[in-house]
Structure formats: structure tokens, C-alpha cells
Amino acid sequence: MSGAGATSSHDHEPLMRLTWTDPVTGTRGYLVVHTLVSGLATGGTRMRAGCTVTEVEDLARGMAAKTATFGLPVGGAKGGIDFDPKDPRAIGVLERFCEAMRPWLDAHWVTAEDLGVPQHLIDDVFARLGLQQSYHAAITRSADPERTLRRVRAGLTAAVPGGLLGDVIGGYGVAQACLGAGEAWDWPVAETTVAIQGIGTMGGAAAWYLHEAGMRVVAVADAAGTLHRAEGLDIPVLLELRDAFGEIDRSRVSPDVQLLPRDAVISTPADILVPAAISYAITADNMFDVAAKVVVEAANSATTPEAEAMLVARGIPVIPDFVANAGAAAWAWWLLLGQVGADPVEGFLRLRTEMRAKVALLLHQWNVAGVPPRWTGLELARPDRDASARAEKPAQLIIP
Incomplete structure (x- = not known):
């Protein structure tokens, strides 16, 4: 784990x-x-x-x-x-x-x-x-499968800034985790910088909503390398230059953008590092290259256990994947259960509220008592809300 x-x-x-x-x-x-x-x-x-x-x-x-x-x-x-x-x-x-x-x-x-x-x-x-x-x-x-299917499809295909709601909601949640981290240290949004490894569905949506919120996304990386601009990248333009596999057409990138090696994103000076590509991207071998003040895991298992322990020892907290990138799963089940509808405003509001509250708790425990965010996050999953404990109960799932 x-x-x-x-x-x-x-x-x-x-x-x-x-x-x-x-x-x-x-x-x-x-x-x-x-x-x-x-x-x-x-x-x-x-x-x-x-x-x-x-x-x-x-x-x-x-x-x-x-x-x-x-x-x-x-x-x-x-x-x-x-x-x-x-x-x-x-x-x-x-x-x-x-x-x-x-x-x-x-x-x-x-x-x-x-x-x-x-x-x-x-x-x-x-x-x-x-x-x-x-x-x-x-x-x-569900009681009415056809009605539930219509609600799910309407939610997934609802048009929002940056794409379709079903595609961007996970990245929106990651962006809210980053904004929550900034709030925990009273960082002015416009002065907070972010580096994002991976510019596909999750990383691209996170970049979009961070840019929209006013944070400076100074570096993004795809399979071909890292794009860097200390003053901030024009994220909407870069997203338009992606192909179906989330890779940016370098021939159309502005000349004031630096083209760096792919791994350079890890060592980019930024307040927040968002690994949003492959699992195990941050390891014991490259952990010392991390120049950020906090890591927000957008990819699943983005940080190895050894690397996370070493980052924590360096004073760099890691917001774990099962909190930071849970937006898509949480929203999908709220939608299935009828707790939110297809209206993007409703889904965004609930996810923003829940994500900010959880990140605030994780970083409060870190700031006050030095408790790693993962430990506090795991406490949120205990015991009556723990899946293994609930699995022993004959509870019925009711889907309207």
C-alpha cells in the first residue's frame, strides 16, 4: 500500500x-x-x-x-x-x-x-x-433502471467549461484539493504556483480549473517532455493542442515556453506538485528532486511508500490519492444515488465543499501536530465507514 x-x-x-x-x-x-x-x-x-x-x-x-x-x-x-x-x-x-x-x-x-x-x-x-x-x-x-441510466448519461455528458462534466469532475476535485492546500497556509491564489505531471483527462482538467481559479500553472509534462514558463502557462491554449493521448503539439507551442526533459517537472520550483500521470512516479530515487512545498496526488499511487516517508521527513506533506483524486468516484456515486443531479453547479458545489473540508482537516493535523496527511485520511475511513466493516453488514443499496 x-x-x-x-x-x-x-x-x-x-x-x-x-x-x-x-x-x-x-x-x-x-x-x-x-x-x-x-x-x-x-x-x-x-x-x-x-x-x-x-x-x-x-x-x-x-x-x-x-x-x-x-x-x-x-x-x-x-x-x-x-x-x-x-x-x-x-x-x-x-x-x-x-x-x-x-x-x-x-x-x-x-x-x-x-x-x-x-x-x-x-x-x-x-x-x-x-x-x-x-x-x-x-x-x-435501481428502482427505475431507465430513469437512472438517463440521469447518469445526462450527468456524464453535461457541457461545462473545459469539456464534459464526466470527463473533468475528477480534475476539478484535484484543483479543489490544491486550492484547499493554499488556503491552509494562507497563500494568495494569484501568487501560488503549480507544476503538473500529466496533461491527460485528470491532469488537464486540474490544470484548467486551477488556471480558471487564478493559480499560476508554471509547468506541465506529457510523454514528450515538460513545458515551462515561470510567469504561468496559457493552459486553455495548450489543452487545445493535445492529441487523443494527451500529448501537446510542440510545433504550435509559443516560443516563450521552455521545452525541457519529461522528468524536469518533478524538480520545477513550484508551491504545489501534482503527479497526474502514472503510478509510482515519485520514488526514493527522484524524491530529492521534488522542489514543491506540498504534493497533491492526482494519479493513483503516485508516490511510493518509501518516497512519501522521505518527503514527510523533509517537511513536504503528501495529500493522498484516495482523498485528492476521489472526485470522479464520489460524484459518480452521488449521481447514481440521486444525491446530485445532472446540473454541473450542484455537483461542483458538493465536491468543492467536501474536498476543501477534508484537505483542511488533513493539513490542520499536519500543521499543528506533524501528522502525515495519509494517516489522517486513513482515520476518516475507519471504522464504521470502513468498507471491510460495512461489508459484514447486510445493508441494502437503494438507488432511485
Whole structure:
């Protein structure tokens, strides 16, 4: 588990690990269900070359902590496929994986987008399999599945600044975590600087909403390298230059933007560092390069346990992924449960309120008592809101 010496009641063996081999390409795929609550678990499906069952298990454990921290009546799971999403065969691999996982997707596992798998793609696959939408296992339990499906689709496709609500809500939550961190130290918004590693769905949306709020995003990194401008980057322009894989067309970048190596984003002088790309991006080997005052994990398991312990020893707190990037999962379940509707204002307000409150608590404990934010975050997931404890209760999930 990603954590600086912290333990929690989520540190138990997962309920199930499943390994799949694609009959066409021979690639491996994995499903790890950490906990079931009311017979359900939630967690996205990722695709990247080199994905391992250990990685997927870490992510499933993180999802269990995420759902408990935000009080969601569901357990944690994760899917992963060891395949390059840029390969033209990737859609076929994803479809065969979902077909093989159909017993779980039909009744127990609510999945969604993750690294390498955008929401529209996984929804297309579900539609071809006759499952309509990736929240299928929950939607079919509702009192009126058709009405719930309409509400979910309306929410996911609601147009907002920066894109569609379903695509940007996770990044919006990360932006609120960053703004909450600034509030904890009374940093003036316009003078606060941010470096973001990863400019895809999560990192791009975080960059958009931070820019909109007035923070200076001074560096962003994609697979091709880091773009840096000390005065602040024109984020809306850069986002328009991205391709389908979140890479920016360098031929159209303003000449006053520095083009640096990809790893330079880690050492960029900035108040906040947001790793929003791959898992395990900050390690014991590059941790000393971190120049930020706080790390906000937008990617799942972005910091290894060793690196986090060393950052904490340096006085650099890490806002853990199961808090900072929980916005998409929390909002999706609020939407499913009818606690918010498709109106973006409603979803943004609830997420902003809950994220700011949690970050304020985490950093208060850090500032007053030196308690690492992960430890305080794990306390939020104990014991009556803990997924493993709730899994033992015969609670019924009611979806209107």
C-alpha cells in the first residue's frame, strides 16, 4: 500500500484476484476486488504496457479507502490490462477483457475510465456487449433502471467549461484539493504556483480549473517532455493542442515556453506538485528532486511508500490519492444515488465543499501536530465507514 508508515483496516488481503489472458494477443489483464459492500465494488479499468497484478491490487486497496473516506456505500476494486493503449488492437483487447469479466460487470463491479481508457471508449464497449453503460451493475439495481441510466448519461455528458462534466469532475476535485492546500497556509491564489505531471483527462482538467481559479500553472509534462514558463502557462491554449493521448503539439507551442526533459517537472520550483500521470512516479530515487512545498496526488499511487516517508521527513506533506483524486468516484456515486443531479453547479458545489473540508482537516493535523496527511485520511475511513466493516453488514443499496 502507498503510505508513509501508516496502517489501516484496509490492509488485508483482497477478496479476489483474477488473471485473464487474451486469446488473440496473449496479453494479461487483471481484476482485483478488495472489498464488496452490498455486493458491489467500484473502480476504473486502466490499460498500459507493463501493468501488473500488484499495481492493480494497490489501486483496488486505494479504491476501498476512497469509498470509505467519502462515505460511499460500495467497496473497492480495479481492473488493469498490460497493453499499449496506442496500439490499434487496444479496443479489441478491452472488449474481450470486458466480455471475460462480464459476470462481475453484470452484477458486482462498477467500472469507469482510468489511465489509457477514456469513459466514452469503455461505454462504447459496454454498449456493444449489451450492458449499455459502465455503471451497469449499479444501474440494474435501481428502482427505475431507465430513469437512472438517463440521469447518469445526462450527468456524464453535461457541457461545462473545459469539456464534459464526466470527463473533468475528477480534475476539478484535484484543483479543489490544491486550492484547499493554499488556503491552509494562507497563500494568495494569484501568487501560488503549480507544476503538473500529466496533461491527460485528470491532469488537464486540474490544470484548467486551477488556471480558471487564478493559480499560476508554471509547468506541465506529457510523454514528450515538460513545458515551462515561470510567469504561468496559457493552459486553455495548450489543452487545445493535445492529441487523443494527451500529448501537446510542440510545433504550435509559443516560443516563450521552455521545452525541457519529461522528468524536469518533478524538480520545477513550484508551491504545489501534482503527479497526474502514472503510478509510482515519485520514488526514493527522484524524491530529492521534488522542489514543491506540498504534493497533491492526482494519479493513483503516485508516490511510493518509501518516497512519501522521505518527503514527510523533509517537511513536504503528501495529500493522498484516495482523498485528492476521489472526485470522479464520489460524484459518480452521488449521481447514481440521486444525491446530485445532472446540473454541473450542484455537483461542483458538493465536491468543492467536501474536498476543501477534508484537505483542511488533513493539513490542520499536519500543521499543528506533524501528522502525515495519509494517516489522517486513513482515520476518516475507519471504522464504521470502513468498507471491510460495512461489508459484514447486510445493508441494502437503494438507488432511485
